[in-house]
Amino acid sequence: MTEPPTALIWFRNDLRIDDQASVLAATRDHRRVIGYTSIPRSWFAAGPLGFPRMDRFRVRFLLESIEDLRNDLAPLNISLVVGFDDDDSLGDVCREHGITDAYLQHEWTRDERNDESRIPEHVRVHRAWDQFLFHPDDIPMEVERVPEVFTQFRKACEKESTVRPCLPTPEPRDPDNLLSDPPPLPTLEELGVSDEAPDPRSVVPFRGGATTGRDRIDHYFWKTRSLSNYKHTRNGLLGEDYSSKFSPWLAIGCLSPRRIYWEVMEYERTVGANQSTYWMVFELLWRDYFKYVSLKHGPDLFRVGGIRRRSYEWSRDTDAFERWTQGRTGEPFVDANMNELRCTGFMSNRGRQNVASYLSKTMGIDWRWGAAYFESLLVDHDVHSNYGNWNYNAGVGNDPRDRVFDVAWQAERYDADGAYRRTWAGPAG
Ligand SMILES: Cc1cc2nc3c(=O)[nH]c(=O)nc-3n(C[C@H](O)[C@H](O)[C@H](O)COP(=O)(O)OP(=O)(O)OC[C@H]3O[C@@H](n4cnc5c(N)ncnc54)[C@H](O)[C@@H]3O)c2cc1C
Numbered sequence: 001m002t003e004p005p006t007a008l009i010w011f012r013n014d015l016r017i018d019d020q021a022s023v024l025a026a027t028r029d030h031r032r033v034i035g036y037t038s039i040p041r042s043w044f045a046a047g048p049l050g051f052p053r054m055d056r057f058r059v060r061f062l063l064e065s066i067e068d069l070r071n072d073l074a075p076l077n078i079s080l081v082v083g084f085d086d087d088d089s090l091g092d093v094c095r096e097h098g099i100t101d102a103y104l105q106h107e108w109t110r111d112e113r114n115d116e117s118r119i120p121e122h123v124r125v126h127r128a129w130d131q132f133l134f135h136p137d138d139i140p141m142e143v144e145r146v147p148e149v150f151t152q153f154r155k156a157c158e159k160e161s162t163v164r165p166c167l168p169t170p171e172p173r174d175p176d177n178l179l180s181d182p183p184p185l186p187t188l189e190e191l192g193v194s195d196e197a198p199d200p201r202s203v204v205p206f207r208g209g210a211t212t213g214r215d216r217i218d219h220y221f222w223k224t225r226s227l228s229n230y231k232h233t234r235n236g237l238l239g240e241d242y243s244s245k246f247s248p249w250l251a252i253g254c255l256s257p258r259r260i261y262w263e264v265m266e267y268e269r270t271v272g273a274n275q276s277t278y279w280m281v282f283e284l285l286w287r288d289y290f291k292y293v294s295l296k297h298g299p300d301l302f303r304v305g306g307i308r309r310r311s312y313e314w315s316r317d318t319d320a321f322e323r324w325t326q327g328r329t330g331e332p333f334v335d336a337n338m339n340e341l342r343c344t345g346f347m348s349n350r351g352r353q354n355v356a357s358y359l360s361k362t363m364g365i366d367w368r369w370g371a372a373y374f375e376s377l378l379v380d381h382d383v384h385s386n387y388g389n390w391n392y393n394a395g396v397g398n399d400p401r402d403r404v405f406d407v408a409w410q411a412e413r414y415d416a417d418g419a420y421r422r423t424w425a426g427p428a429g
Contacts (some may be wrong), residue, residue: 006032006097008123010090010104011080012112013382014130014253015065016210017072019166021128022103027076027170030101032177035073035080036093037066038115039186042086044193049321049372057345057379059193061208065254067185068209076172079179082186090118099123105130105253108295109383133257133281133288134161136295146292148307148398153292154285163261201423202344203238204245206379213249217260220244221267231276234283235350237420243348244280247380250287257284290388293398301387304368306396314366324359325373327427333411334358336424343427345379350414353393357405360394367394 007030009022015037017023026033039062043053054062070080083089093099102119106127119125129136136143140160147153188195198205204216221227226241236242249255261281268277297307305311322328327335327342337351347355352374360367371390375381391397415421 004032005100006034007101008099009035010102011035011037012105014105015069016254017169019256019259021130024167024170026103033078034097035078038083038085041084051376053376055376056193061206061248061379064208065252068211077175077177079182081182091120094120094123133163133261133284135164143295146296150289153289163258166258166262199343203346204240206248210254213255217263221263227267228276231279235414237348237415251380251382287385290384293388294384306391308396310396315364316366320363321365321369331407332421333407336421339424339427341377345377354405354407354410356390356393358407361404
């Protein structure tokens with residue numbers, strides 16, 4: 001029997017149903033809809049620098065997010081099929097279920113585009129820009145003209161653009177839309193990824209999924225009202241609430257930036273607006289900015305000369321690089337931060353700036369190695385934020401001042417009592 005025409009929603013870095021353009025468009029235009037997502041299994045093996053492209057923190061967070069998405073789709077009577085990047089599961093699903101149309105988030109970086117070649121040719125592809133705070137059609141400039149200085153970009157957006165309202169969640173499909181036997185989710189063990197207990201020193205027990213993402217907003221905004229002090233605490237290093245910790249959920253789209261923005265607006269209306277509430281939006285604009293920089297500069301973001309095409313000499317001393325990754329540089333503040341990253345998959349923004357500057361400017365090591373190591377471990381890895389910030393900190397990107405961090409001074413300023421350095425003095429607490 002031939003299947004009736006069916007739409008596929010390919011979930012990638014948009015693992016949610018709330019404020020989700022592809023979900024809304026597919027369900028609006030098609031009676032039969034299937035969800036699909038793919039696990040990048042080929043990224044779990046060690047690469048040339050000795051670590052995988054996606055280490056255990058990210059894999060675990062991804063699996064949890066996929067499981068939560070499947071649970072959120074069930075009441076809509078939409079099944080989620082999970083495949084792998086290194087098989088033809090996408091082609092199989094399209095053939096087996098008579099897929100005519102595929103709905104997915106617009107991605108522009110090389111690997112994500114290559115991945116799209118797995119969509120069979122006969123399938124019509126509908127892409128949505130769904131990862132931005134300010135939609136690309138709404139920013140007051142062409143992407144090619146995005147300024148090289150953040151402040152100019154921010155001011156133009158704040159003055160001349162608006163954030164779109166959140167999209168509604170669709171009505172449920174008929175129950176016969178559900179597949180009778182969707183395959184089970186793989187476990188970490190089946191994927192060959194070690195399942196270690198979280199380090200008790202971890203700032204937040206990060207658990208993937210839109211449900212925990214919404215809980216985190218609830219905690220940071222409404223239960224603790226930490227948002228009201230965010231601007232004064234955001235350079236912190238220890239504890240759950242010095243910053244929002246929204247980044248892992250934003251990175252793979254369990255939370256939409258528009259949802260956070262509109263919650264900030266509601267908070268300002270009901271609890272009160274101040275510099276801190278504004279600063280949350282300011283930081284979300286940094287996130288947008290690096291996405292626009294990535295769109296504008298394309299592959300230059302990943303080249304050693306960066307978006308400014310600088311030709312510096314870089315060291316490729318693997319022993320020195322290993323001292324950095326393993327927290328053995330001899331610089332206590334750098335080592336503490338690297339220990340935190342290695343043990344938990346997270347590091348504060350202050351820490352990231354310091355260790356990036358130290359690797360690229362003080363040690364002179366190819367900044368792309370540092371970015372690759374961050375990509376492997378950071379539970380919030382986002383290709384544009386990571387490579388954009390590394391460009392910036394390594395002096396090949398958007399920092400007009402070309403600063404070198406004095407890490408000893410930074411330690412005294414931000415860890416005056418040494419509590420952070422003591423907490424992360426070694427791999428075990
Ligand atoms: C070398 C380097 C690499 C980085 N790599 C990543 C990455 O892979 N993924 C990632 O999400 N962030 C990255 N950042 C940016 C920043 O460090 C994290 O977004 C932030 O620490 C996450 O914690 P939070 O959610 O508590 O942030 P908060 O301070 O609560 O900020 C709220 C949100 O604003 C956004 N934001 C804040 N600062 C930045 C920034 N500098 N650049 C872009 N967005 C920002 C994030 O989405 C964040 O969740 C990197 C920074 C540096 C210096």
